[in-house]
Amino acid sequence: MVRFIGILVGLFFSGWLLVSFAMGAKEYISNPPAETAEHAFHQEPKDISFTSDGPLGKFDRQQLQRGFQVYKEVCAACHSLRLVAFRNLEEIGYNEDEVKAIAANWAIQTPDVDPDTGEMSSRPSLPADKFPKPFANNVAAAAANNNAIPPDLSLITKAREGGAPYVYSLLTGYQNPPANLPEANQPGPGLHYNPYFANLNLAMAPPLAAADMVSYSDGTNPSIEQMAEDVTAFLIWTAEPKLEERHQTGWAVIAFLLIATILAYLSYRTIWADVKAEKKKKV
Structure with missing residues (x-):
């Protein structure tokens, strides 16, 4: 008898679940939700290819070095590369002496402990050191960046949906908000409109605001698109060396x-x- 009652109760709840699902589906079909501004104005990543794409893909070492230069001169002030060591730069074409010079002259020194006093200090970086973080902690990072914490870039091309094309599109996608953008979605103080970002507005100012922000030694024209492509290629390498x-x-x-x-x-x-x-x- 108890088993029979249990079966009836189970059938009742199963039937109720099916009825609820059918009623919800009918309501969704007859009255679909209104499209949000984030969905209407959001754009998919641009169509761009890199030499590393595909099963036969290989890195362009010269492009990787240009991308590293863009990271060093533009991005490193806010974004870390905590999973990459200076000595890894030998893999993209720098020799041992060049790596030592890059590490020793890096703008941000490596945190260390004074062996005499035991107090925290800093020292010039060595090739074996990871790239030092630009901020001591997340609180300092948020305070310097409109309450937004700049993400680490080591794995950014694998961590973001859309991968490398998304990173390239974000860097080149800053623009003025369209005239028909709802007031509620207009960028507020300290925010910048970018249709490739999920909610259309982000705290990061355009990092590549103008051409010629870097000077390439190989003579490549440092346009915004070229710098964005080069630094994206470099970040593809950091994510999968x-x-x-x-x-x-x-x-x-x-x-x-x-x-x-x-x-x-x-x-x-x-x-x-x-x-x-x-x-x-x-x-």
């Missing part, structure tokens, strides 16, 4: 699996040939 090795390993694995498949098939034909012949004789 072993990308080229992974691609090479992948092709080697595919070749191995292909050869192994052929050998397995030939072995199958050889091993079972006699068995099939014996079966035919018996038949």
Whole structure:
């Protein structure tokens, strides 16, 4: 009897759930929710490709060095690279002496402890050090950036939906708000309109506000689009520095699996040939 009552109760709640779902679906179809301004004015990332794209992709070392220059001269004042060490720069074409010079002359010194007093201090960076954070903590970072904490850029191209094209689009997407943008979505004090950002307004001012903010030694024209593309390529590398090795390993694995498949098939034909012949004789 108890089991029967339990089955009835279960059927009642299951039926009620189905009825509620059907009523909700009917209401949604007949009266769909109004499109929000964030959805109406938001734009998908621009269509852009990089040399590292695809299974045969490789990094352009010269572009990576240009991107590092943009990071160093434009981005490093606010954004950290906590997962990257100075010595990793050798992977993008800098030699040992250049890496030592870059680390020693970095604008922000590495935090350390004075061995004599035990108090916190700082020192010039070494190649083995990670890139030092521009702010001591999140409170200091927020206080210097309109109450917004600049994200670490080490994995930014993998952490954001849209990946590298999103980062490029965000850097080149600052513009004046459209005339038909609702008042509630107009950028407030200290905010900047960018249709590639999720809620259209962000606290970060245009980092690449004008061309020629950096001077490339290879003669490349430092337009806003070029600087954005170069620093995005550099951030693709910081997020996946072993990308080229992974691609090479992948092709080697595919070749191995292909050869192994052929050998397995030939072995199958050889091993079972006699068995099939014996079966035919018996038949």
